[in-house]
Amino acid sequence: MAGAGGGNDVQWCFSQVKGAIDDDVAEADIISTVEFNHSGELLATGDKGGRVVIFQQEPESKNQPQCRGEYNVYSTFQSHEPEFDYLKSLEIEEKINKIRWLPQKNAAQFLLSTNDKTIKLWKISERDKRPEGYNLKEEDGRYRDPNTVTTLRVPVFRPMDLMVEASPRRVFANAHTYHINSISVNSDCETYLSADDLRINLWHLEITDRSFNIVDIKPANMEELTEVITAAEFHPNQCNTFVYSSSKGTIRLCDMRASALCDQHSKMFEEPEDPNNRSFFSEIISSISDVKFSHSGRYMMTRDYLSVKIWDLNMETRPVETYQVHEYLRSKLCSLYENDCIFDKFECCWNGNDSVVMTGSYNNFFRMFDRGYRQDVTLEASRENSKPRSVLKPRKVCTGGKRKKDEISVDSLDFNKKILHTAWHPLDNIIAVATTNNLYIFQDKLN
Amino acid sequence: MMSATSAMEVNAEARRILAVSISKLYASRTQRGGLRLHRSLLLSLVMRSARDIYHSSSRESEGQSGAQPAAEEPMDTSSSPGNHAGVSQAEPQPELISPEPAAEEPRSPEEPCESETIEDKENLSPARQSRKRRGKASVAPDFLPSKRARLEPGEERHAAPLGSCRVRAGESLAVLSLNRVIPAF
Numbered sequence: 134m135a136g137a138g139g140g141n142d143v144q145w146c147f148s149q150v151k152g153a154i155d156d157d158v159a160e161a162d163i164i165s166t167v168e169f170n171h172s173g174e175l176l177a178t179g180d181k182g183g184r185v186v187i188f189q190q191e192p193e194s195k196n197q198p199q200c201r202g203e204y205n206v207y208s209t210f211q212s213h214e215p216e217f218d219y220l221k222s223l224e225i226e227e228k229i230n231k232i233r234w235l236p237q238k239n240a241a242q243f244l245l246s247t248n249d250k251t252i253k254l255w256k257i258s259e260r261d262k263r264p265e266g267y268n269l270k271e272e273d274g275r276y277r278d279p280n281t282v283t284t285l286r287v288p289v290f291r292p293m294d295l296m297v298e299a300s301p302r303r304v305f306a307n308a309h310t311y312h313i314n315s316i317s318v319n320s321d322c323e324t325y326l327s328a329d330d331l332r333i334n335l336w337h338l339e340i341t342d343r344s345f346n347i348v349d350i351k352p353a354n355m356e357e358l359t360e361v362i363t364a365a366e367f368h369p370n371q372c373n374t375f376v377y378s379s380s381k382g383t384i385r386l387c388d389m390r391a392s393a394l395c396d397q398h399s400k401m402f403e404e405p406e407d408p409n410n411r412s413f414f415s416e417i418i419s420s421i422s423d424v425k426f427s428h429s430g431r432y433m434m435t436r437d438y439l440s441v442k443i444w445d446l447n448m449e450t451r452p453v454e455t456y457q458v459h460e461y462l463r464s465k466l467c468s469l470y471e472n473d474c475i476f477d478k479f480e481c482c483w484n485g486n487d488s489v490v491m492t493g494s495y496n497n498f499f500r501m502f503d504r505g506y507r508q509d510v511t512l513e514a515s516r517e518n519s520k521p522r523s524v525l526k527p528r529k530v531c532t533g534g535k536r537k538k539d540e541i542s543v544d545s546l547d548f549n550k551k552i553l554h555t556a557w558h559p560l561d562n563i564i565a566v567a568t569t570n571n572l573y574i575f576q577d578k579l580n
Numbered sequence: 581m582m583s584a585t586s587a588m589e590v591n592a593e594a595r596r597i598l599a600v601s602i603s604k605l606y607a608s609r610t611q612r613g614g615l616r617l618h619r620s621l622l623l624s625l626v627m628r629s630a631r632d633i634y635h636s637s638s639r640e641s642e643g644q645s646g647a648q649p650a651a652e653e654p655m656d657t658s659s660s661p662g663n664h665a666g667v668s669q670a671e672p673q674p675e676l677i678s679p680e681p682a683a684e685e686p687r688s689p690e691e692p693c694e695s696e697t698i699e700d701k702e703n704l705s706p707a708r709q710s711r712k713r714r715g716k717a718s719v720a721p722d723f724l725p726s727k728r729a730r731l732e733p734g735e736e737r738h739a740a741p742l743g744s745c746r747v748r749a750g751e752s753l754a755v756l757s758l759n760r761v762i763p764a765f
Contacts, residue, residue: 312616330618358617
């Protein structure tokens with residue numbers, strides 16, 4: 134069966150895998166976010182240890198025109214450190230929750246990275262020249278005895294080995310009482326939002342000591358709390374519009390022109406619950422774990438525990454498309470509650486032209502849904518399929534009855550191997566899929 | 581109307597989910613990074629559903645067996661102080677598939693209460709009531725881990741007489757954490 138992904142003849146091939154081969158995963162190495170930059174040339178990952186690793190795509194070589202460039206490590210830095218909140222006696226985890234790239238304006242690259250409480254703006258710049266020929270210093274930095282200086286010269290820049298430096302340019306702290314789950318850069322490239330469980334703040338990239346609260350759903354009496362904010366994103370084109378999703382399965386679209394505090398939504402997207410599917414866990418599985426606008430800005434996609442839904446911004450009453458990611462888990466919700474898997478927060482992403490969407494599942498499976506061709510495919514990220522350019526074989530989960538050859542039964546799925554984070558190159562058919570501690574890069578087969 | 585069998589199954593299932601939820605709530609307090617509001621909210625929603633279903637299925641099976649109306653709490657099969665009488669009432673009834681849990685339950689709220697009364701004679705305190713976990717700390721339902729909850733500074737264990745202890749047992753599970761978890765933030 135041909136793979137979905139931009140046409141029904143797309144086949145996905147293994148390209149690279151990053152990270153340790155070891156089965157014994159160090160907690161700090163667990164990947165917690167993956168993001169391509171706007172050109173797709175850079176791929177950033179964040180991990181539980183607070184580190185950011187950026188990969189850069191090599192330019193296509195003339196020797197091998199059939200292959201796209203590989204991604205190699207470009208820069209690694211420690212973005213966040215563990216901190217301690219003395220007032221609450223709580224440790225603040227250094228885990229990177231989200232990374233968002235800023236559109237490139239000059240030679241340097243900028244990204245925002247956030248942990249539970251603090252957002253940082255990082256500048257990543259290249260240095261490939263250095264000044265040589267100082268009058269008062271030797272080349273190694275030692276000062277010369279002024280008496281030995283007999284002539285004067287002008288220092289010149291000479292080439293040096295490329296050095297990539299990451300430096301924190303801004304630190305946006307102390308604005309969130311609850312845990313930050315999202316950041317989103319506005320299309321105006323000047324502001325961005327950060328969202329925690331109950332509040333959304335608007336920042337200016339240049340100003341760190343102040344932010345504006347634009348959404349506050351904290352009830353006067355916390356005992357009346359019924360829902361929390363789970364994700365938020367700015368519209369890709371309209372700088373006044375953003376959406377936020379809730380644990381109740383609703384999405385609210387807000388217009389910042391309407392008022393300073395956007396507690397009143399402009400639109401609310403909600404699908405009535407199917408009464409046949411009611412269970413103890415209905416509320417948990419309807420909680421939205423991710424929301425993403427399409428590149429066009431016409432649609433948005435939401436991910437809840439079992440499905441992916443595509444919404445037309447012009448229709449609030451129900452999604453225009455619904456894709457079941459792993460419906461066979463619906464009868465296993467109790468076990469998934471006991472082993473905590475039901476709380477897993479899966480992300481989702483669009484391909485560059487909004488024709489295909491992708492999301493992760495268990496057993497290192499990930500799913501792609503082709504909206505146009507109405508096809509879906511399940512693929513696996515594993516070391517067994519990691520021969521260079523080997524084509525990924527579609528996988529199938531057997532949901533009952535006789536298990537066919539090559540199918541895997543639901544009970545054999547490994548729920549410790551989960552793919553929560555995936556990213557799609559903005560312009561090309563290259564995808565980055567994060568397993569627990571490895572990053573897989575796949576691309577479509579070029580003929 | 582649910583048959584007694586399925587009512588019992590649902591009842592057991594609800595109780596099990598309650599137990600799992602409570603232990604998750606306890607465990608999340610020691611999590612790195614502090615309590616997660618979203619997770620705690622979801623846990624409390626599940627607990628609320630489980631509690632409601634537990635009560636409604638308890639009433640179902642009580643109603644069918646024709647026993648005395650069940651108290652509002654899950655552990656007792658009768659509201660009379662003669663607890664053992666309640667137990668012996670439950671056992672002969674053929675519809676109850678698993679008399680053992682029913683027999684065990686009513687006893688357990690007793691013991692902590694009694695030892696409470698003995699222990700806390702020295703710590704009898706005035707009417708001041710802590711908002712957090714009132715009553716919960718004084719009763720350990722049988723399906724909980726055996727370790728007793730640590731009190732926050734300023735809280736006290738209430739020395740409760742037998743009768744009200746049982747009521748409180750029910751109340752504790754009914755109100756357990758559902759309204760109290762969130763304000764803990």
